[in-house]
Amino acid sequence: xxxxxxxxxxxxxxxxxxxxxxxxxxxxxxxxxxxxxxxxxxxxxxxxxxxxxxxxxxxxxxxxxxxxxxxxxxxxxxxxxxxxxxxxxxxxxxxxxxxxxxxxxxxxxxxxxxxxxxxxxxxxxxxxxxxxxxxxxxxxxxxxxxxxxxxxxxxxxxxxxxxxxxxxxxxxxxxxxxxxxxxxxxxxxxxxxxxxxxxxxxxxxxxxxxxxxxxxxxxxxxxxxxxxxxxxxxxxxxxxxxxxxxxxxxxxxxxxxxxxxxxxxxxxxxxxxxxxxxxxxxxxxxxxxxxxxxxxxxxxxxxxxxxxxxxxxxxxxxxxxxxxxxxxxxxxxxxxxxxxxxxxxxxxxxxxxxxxxxxxxxxxxxxxxxxxxxxxxxxxxxxxxxxxxxxxxxxxxxxxxxxxxxxxxxxxxxxxxxxxxxxxxx
Amino acid sequence: xxxxxxxxxxxxxxxxxxxxxxxxxxxxxxxxxxxxxxxxxxxxxxxxxxxxxxxxxxxxxxxxxxxxxxxxxxxxxxxxxxxxxxxxxxxxxxxxxxxxxxxxxxxxxxxxxxxxxxxxxxxxxxxxxxxxxxxxxxxxxxxxxxxxxxxxxxxxxxxxxxxxxxxxxxxxxxxxxxxxxxxxxxxxxxxxxxxxxxxxxxxxxxxxxxxxxxxxxxxxxxxxxxxxxxxxxxxxxxxxxxxxxxxxxxxxxxxxxxxxxxxxxxxxxxxxxxxxxxxxxxxxxxxxxxxxxxxxxxxxxxxxxxxxxxxxxxxxxxxxxxxxxxxxxxxxxxxxxxxxxxxxxxxxxxxxxxxxxxxxxxxxxxxxxxxxxxxxxxxxxxxxxxxxxxxxxxxx
Numbered sequence: 001x002x003x004x005x006x007x008x009x010x011x012x013x014x015x016x017x018x019x020x021x022x023x024x025x026x027x028x029x030x031x032x033x034x035x036x037x038x039x040x041x042x043x044x045x046x047x048x049x050x051x052x053x054x055x056x057x058x059x060x061x062x063x064x065x066x067x068x069x070x071x072x073x074x075x076x077x078x079x080x081x082x083x084x085x086x087x088x089x090x091x092x093x094x095x096x097x098x099x100x101x102x103x104x105x106x107x108x109x110x111x112x113x114x115x116x117x118x119x120x121x122x123x124x125x126x127x128x129x130x131x132x133x134x135x136x137x138x139x140x141x142x143x144x145x146x147x148x149x150x151x152x153x154x155x156x157x158x159x160x161x162x163x164x165x166x167x168x169x170x171x172x173x174x175x176x177x178x179x180x181x182x183x184x185x186x187x188x189x190x191x192x193x194x195x196x197x198x199x200x201x202x203x204x205x206x207x208x209x210x211x212x213x214x215x216x217x218x219x220x221x222x223x224x225x226x227x228x229x230x231x232x233x234x235x236x237x238x239x240x241x242x243x244x245x246x247x248x249x250x251x252x253x254x255x256x257x258x259x260x261x262x263x264x265x266x267x268x269x270x271x272x273x274x275x276x277x278x279x280x281x282x283x284x285x286x287x288x289x290x291x292x293x294x295x296x297x298x299x300x301x302x303x304x305x306x307x308x309x310x311x312x313x314x315x316x317x318x319x320x321x322x323x324x325x326x327x328x329x330x331x332x333x334x335x336x337x338x339x340x341x342x343x344x345x346x347x348x349x350x351x352x353x354x355x356x357x358x359x360x361x362x363x364x365x366x367x368x369x370x371x372x373x374x375x376x377x378x379x380x381x382x383x384x385x386x387x388x389x390x391x392x393x394x395x396x397x398x399x400x401x402x403x404x405x406x407x408x409x410x411x412x413x414x415x416x417x418x419x420x421x422x423x424x425x426x
Numbered sequence: 427x428x429x430x431x432x433x434x435x436x437x438x439x440x441x442x443x444x445x446x447x448x449x450x451x452x453x454x455x456x457x458x459x460x461x462x463x464x465x466x467x468x469x470x471x472x473x474x475x476x477x478x479x480x481x482x483x484x485x486x487x488x489x490x491x492x493x494x495x496x497x498x499x500x501x502x503x504x505x506x507x508x509x510x511x512x513x514x515x516x517x518x519x520x521x522x523x524x525x526x527x528x529x530x531x532x533x534x535x536x537x538x539x540x541x542x543x544x545x546x547x548x549x550x551x552x553x554x555x556x557x558x559x560x561x562x563x564x565x566x567x568x569x570x571x572x573x574x575x576x577x578x579x580x581x582x583x584x585x586x587x588x589x590x591x592x593x594x595x596x597x598x599x600x601x602x603x604x605x606x607x608x609x610x611x612x613x614x615x616x617x618x619x620x621x622x623x624x625x626x627x628x629x630x631x632x633x634x635x636x637x638x639x640x641x642x643x644x645x646x647x648x649x650x651x652x653x654x655x656x657x658x659x660x661x662x663x664x665x666x667x668x669x670x671x672x673x674x675x676x677x678x679x680x681x682x683x684x685x686x687x688x689x690x691x692x693x694x695x696x697x698x699x700x701x702x703x704x705x706x707x708x709x710x711x712x713x714x715x716x717x718x719x720x721x722x723x724x725x726x727x728x729x730x731x732x733x734x735x736x737x738x739x740x741x742x743x744x745x746x747x748x749x750x751x752x753x754x755x756x757x758x759x760x761x762x763x764x765x766x767x768x769x770x771x772x773x774x775x776x777x778x779x780x781x782x783x784x785x786x787x788x789x790x791x792x793x794x795x796x797x798x799x800x801x802x803x804x805x806x807x808x809x810x811x812x813x814x815x816x817x818x819x820x821x822x
Contacts, residue, residue, distance in 0.1 A: 049554035052562060108532045108575045108596065111637065113557060119636075120544040129544035131537055131632035138639035147641030152531055152575075153597035153812055160696055168694035168813060170604050171597040173575045181593055185608075192615040213561045214570040277526070277592035279583040282493060282571050291589070412571065413580025415592060 004257040004425075006271075007304040010191040012425050016264040017090025017252030019082035020364045022351040023059035023245055026081055032368050034350070035376040036397040040229035041351050042243050048209050055221040057228040059245025059352030060207050072109045074205025076155045078248035078357075079104065083163055083201055086250035091264060092197055093164070100197035102165035103185040104156045105178030105356045107206040111150050119143065155203070165199050175411030176316070177275075178202055179249065179359025180419055184273040186253040196258035202360030203248035212244060218283065220320055230380050232353075234317040234346035235324050235392045237385040242318040245352025249360035251367075256425050268367040269422040271404065272303025278414030285326040291416050292330035296406065299418035300334075305404060307335050310342065310420070312375055312400065314366045314407040317346025318353050327408065328388040343400060345378040345393035359409035363419055366405045370423045374399050431676040433690075434613045436819070437683040438512025438671030439772045440504040440624070443759050444474040444664065448507060449776050451477075456773070456784040461757040463649045463662050470646040473629050474664035474760030479503055490585055495534040495572035496665075498581050501626025501765075504667030505582045508622065512671035512683060515586070520681070523590045524671075525618045526582060527609050529601035529625035529764035530594055532575035535633045539564040578626060588622055595764075599729070600694065601625070602767035603807045603815030607692035609672055619677040624669030625765035634663060643733050643810055651757035651788035652732040653741060659734030661810060664760020668769035685822040687775035691715055694815040704739035707814040708806065712743075715804065715818050723801035725783045726752040727774045731761045733810035740808050741792055751796035757787045767807035771817055774803035778821045 006012050020027070023041025024034040034041070041059045047069065050056035064081070066073045093099045116134065122142065123133035137143070148154055156169035174181040179202025186198030215221050222241040224231035233239040259266055276294040280286035300307055315327050332339040347365050354361050369375055374397055381394040407419045441448065444463070445455040463472045481499055484506030485491050491499060509515045514524070543560045550556035571577050576594040583589055595601040595608075605623050612618035628634075638644050638661075645660035652661075672689060693711045697703035726744065730737045744752050755770055762769070777783050783800050786793035800821070807815040 049552075049558065051552070051555040052558040054562075106596070108573065110533050110573075111633070116540065116544060117547065121548075127545060128541070130541050131636065134544075135632065135636050135639055138636045139642075141642060143640050144642075145640075147637065147643070148811065150637060150640075151598055151811060153600055153809075156597060157696070157812055161698070168600050168604050168607075168696045168815070169597075170595055170608075171601070173594045173596055174592065175574060175576050185593075188612065188617055192611055192617065194611065209558055210561055210565075213558070213565060214567075214573075217562070217565060217567040218570065275591045277579070277583045277589040279587050279589050282577065282580055282584065411576070412574060413576045413592070414583045414589075415576060415580070 012256035013187045013190045013253050013270040014256050014259050014425060015251050015267045015270060015367055016092065016254045016259050017086040018267060018364045018367060019085025020249040020361055021061060021078050021081050022247035022354060022361060023061055024351055027085060028368060035365065036374055038377050038379045038395060039350060040379060042228045042231055044228055054223050055212060055216050056225045057231055057243060058207050059243060061246040068114060070112055071107055071206040071208060072149060072155050075106050075203045076158050078205050079155065079159055079201050079203035080162065082248040082250035083159060083199060086252050087163060090252035092252055097164040098199055100195040100199060101167045101189060102156060102160055102169040103182040103198060103200045104159060104169060104171050105182040105202035105360060106155050106171050107204050107356045108173060109150055109152050112208055113210060115146060163199065174415040174417060175413050176355055177359055177409035177411040177415040177417040178356040179361060180409040180417040182360060183251060183363055183419060184417060187270050187273050190253060190255050197252060197254045200253055201250045202357035204354050204356040205246045207244055207246055215244060232319050232349045233380040234319040234349050234378055235385060235388050236381055237383045239319045239321060239324060241320050243352035245354045247351060247354040247357045247361050249357060249364045251363065268370050269425055271422045272299045272420035274298030274302055275417045278416060283412050284322060289326055289329045289333060292326060293333045295416035295418050296330060296334045299420050303420035305420065309404045310406045311402045312369065312405050313342055313344040314362050314405055315344050315346055316408045316410045317348050319348060324388060328390055340389055341391060343375050343391050343393045345375055347376060349379045359417065362407050366407045366421050370402055370405060370421065373402055431674065432614050432616060433675045433688060434610050434672050435675055435678045435685045436670055436687045436689055436775045437673050437678050437685060438508040439686060439775060440507030440511060440669040441769060441772050442476060442479060442500060442504050442667040444477060445758060446477045447479060452773065453776055456758065459785055459787055461651055461787050463760060465649055468635065471635050472645045472649050472662040474662055475630055476500060476665035485585055493568055494581055497534060497626050497628035498572060498578050500628060500665060500667035501578045502581045502585050504626060505622060505624060505669045506586055508669035508671050509586055514671065518587060520620065521587045524588050525591045525621045526579055526588050527605040527621060527623045528579040528594045529605040530575045530578045531596060531764055532573050534572055536569055537632060598763045599766060599807055599809035600813030601764045603694045603813060606768060606771060606817065607694050610689055610692050613672060613674050620673040622669060622671055624768045626667040627665060627762035627765055629663035629665040629760060645732060652730045652737060652754045653788060653790045653792045655732040656734055656738050659732055659737060661731040661733050661761035664762045666759060666762030666765045666769050668765040668772050670768060670772060687778045687822060688820045690718060690820050691818040696812060697814060704736050704808055704814060705743045708740065708743040711816045718818060720801055723799060724750060725796055725800055725803050726750055727770045727803055727805045728752055728754045729766050729770050729807040730754045731756055731810045736808050736810060744792060751783055751794055752792055753787065767815060770805045774805050774819045778803060778819055
């Protein structure tokens, strides 16, 4: 009988349940079918008027209506769906009684424009509306539900209540690396022996006018509005920014010992996690790539592997000129000559950038890649960038033998997190 | 022996609030008594405003200061004080492997831009297009970065060079409790040797007053210490920056760091807040600490907010432990959500390093004088809406 601890003597952490929702569909099967068919989930925004905006496309999840829309409300609903699928697959615990903590990556929460407008109207102020007027309206007590709704803790509190996770639920943000950080926190808790299982979720339903405009003003978004499905072009020479998107993914992490004891189906192994913060700039990576390189090396070392063992890279791959250049530099530095031949394909070419959810969504897609031994493509790859000489699995999925995957997530604020996932327990 | 090497010591404290900057200012103000607050600036709302900070002392580059909003400046400043206090400022080798857990919300609005949009929107031909156009022209690109919760951590990395790792917990009071709990667990388990943990809050925000006015939580008109606000209850928003350097004993000894206190336990819970839930959660957590607590030498530093019914339930719990001296620092500091628990751990460590508790801050039945030496402090953190936590600190 093989061991249930890794080479460092820590409990091996496996995945026994996964769920995912993106613009490509609800459920793993729908997403996997579309992802390997090279379909795009990016479309023209219909949730709100886009006149006057530079970017009018996104990967909104429109088939999950929430009325009235707000970021925490949609994020909550998407997380619900992903968690439901993951827990059902895992078969762990009982309904509403998940035997471990919740780690949730969510977008920051605040009152949004529909509420501000509603308050302004309720205040009765005619000409000049000030925060004094909004405060007076808020004091009426009529808007009491907005207190809980717009607490940062509200989405996690709802999920903890619904799925019966244990202890204080943790809501976290490492910007666009949040989903990976949620998984990392789960891995660490199991390795500490604090719990046998953890529910790790990344969710993001934050596409509203102001959030879109904020990214737009930083010139981070693609403006290829005319052909939305071709807008996300990671690693291409003509890439012009990322495409905002929504989605959620949930993973049931479990100690190998616990999974074996209850005869659970093991979907993959969370072999290693790495991180390293970048002190160079708020939105740009250190030009020498050291934090990215350090982050990747930390993850591979944490997994007890060497770069030689990595068969496929699921990159952050946003499609911004800066990210893809720096990520290619980091990958080339870590993998040397082999960098040119390791397949590296960006899910974001199809689903866009699911922001707080991305690290979790892409971890689920990585585990599906291991399971199916098939690599989803980087679509919209028509104009290669000679400065990025990597095998981006252009435009069509490919069968391959994949034993270990590296998944990268990088975010504003110098956030870098990488995960290493494998197929079979060692 | 291995376990002793992994025990967690607090070796650095950085705190700023309405009471001033640094541990001396806080200790003096707490010993002087007489909690008070600003009743005029945001009248009728009562607010504890941050003391004036000479930002250049901790954030030397003006360019960095400009890239932040007040909550981030407060936090980056406090983090710098903590690193100074731990003797780590500029120690690149240690900072590069220092793990960071920040508890933060974020936000901050451009009030003029919001008001201008709300004032003109209803008169526009197409209100939706009007909103888009105005946001495109009125929002400062850098404001976004000042709104992101994780950009306090980002600024600390940039300004102070802390780069081992960087994680931001959100979720009001619970975020602070779980940040410290996670830091302690990682050190005890050998997953980390040294952690910078803390957070910041800016109370001078009409949008925050609005957020809590929805639920009727704001203290208005007349100031009162937290235990004297029932039955209506309420909290006064308080600007806070609080950071701790926590390290394993082995790591601290290796670099001859001074120990301010030992962090022995941090517990957190989530209750549904049915009547009695807070009291039950406190009792359950207290029981888990009971075999460590030395009766007669322990005090409580409470994070009671003044919000009801949570504060009355916490008070009812203390009524069962009449022999223990309790202090609610919220009377002095106001309520700052994410960093509140960290601040109270800092103040507990400060009291332990003095070997005595500061005097009562009010004259109700809850706070009583404490004679004799102080060896242990239990810190409580009961969220105004959700989240319950406690920590146990012990004298060096």
